[in-house]
Amino acid sequence: MRTPIWIYKARAGALLGSRLLMLEHIGRKSGARRYAVLEVLDHPDPDTYLIASGLGRKAQWFRNIRANPEVRVYAGSSAPTAATARILDQDEADRTLAAYRSRHAGTWEKLKPILEQTLDTEVTDTGTPVPIVELRLS
Template sequence: MSGAPALPAVLADKLVAVATRALRNRRLMRTPIVLYRARLGLLFGRRMLMLEHIGRKSGTRRYVVLEVIDRPDSGSYVVVSGFGTRAQWYRNVVADPDVRIWIRSHGPARATAEMLPPDRAATSLGRYVSRHPKAWKTMKPALENTLGSPIDNRGAALPMVQFRLAGW
């Protein structure tokens, strides 16, 4: 027995709709940046980081807060691009992989971005799903809505980026 009853389908669908809207709400998604800049990133725990990247066209510093889905080693963090390859932060780190990251109340730390090949992405996603099955059950449909395509067990269509801290 799992203990907690499953959510009714109607409630689960509403939860997915709310999560999808939240991912698309620019103001809501940018709110954590203020907290990271105030050195309050510790409020988000170890599952979040703030990424500073350079706009590929403007050259302006840009910021986004992302969920860490895996830590393959102590000097690296893996994140997912919930909007696929069309996410601006993703396009910017492809163009310029030299970034800075804030973790908890620490930062900025220099890092290098690496787009993960499918086999390593599948391994990272598998670890995340096994550690956080409830979060994945809720977020998978929301991510599929924002991506516009299904996500299989290997994470197909779900771009992942590994940030490796400088000096590791």
């Protein structure tokens, strides 16, 4: 579904709320700009967003940021902002996901079985198979 991408490109992302952002990344093979609309797990300060790869390490956007961590973030209706992506280590990822589960228990109840089916593994409190990425705005 491409509609959310056009909403962000039109700088109307605020219509989608503060729990989503659009990530612009560069294709690791094509060099072309690519876009993914993702849920924000946390926004601990004005320059930091934490997002997850629900498809695990095989998601194209995740593979692309591993190859080139220089990205742009579209949040709300603001102009895109340059950022650097950093994949969190296991302890950081576990803490981030635990905090998300605590804040959004109802969403987590619905999301967890989908993640487990998609990733073909159990999602537990430690050793999460869900990669978490920090986006630090420049």
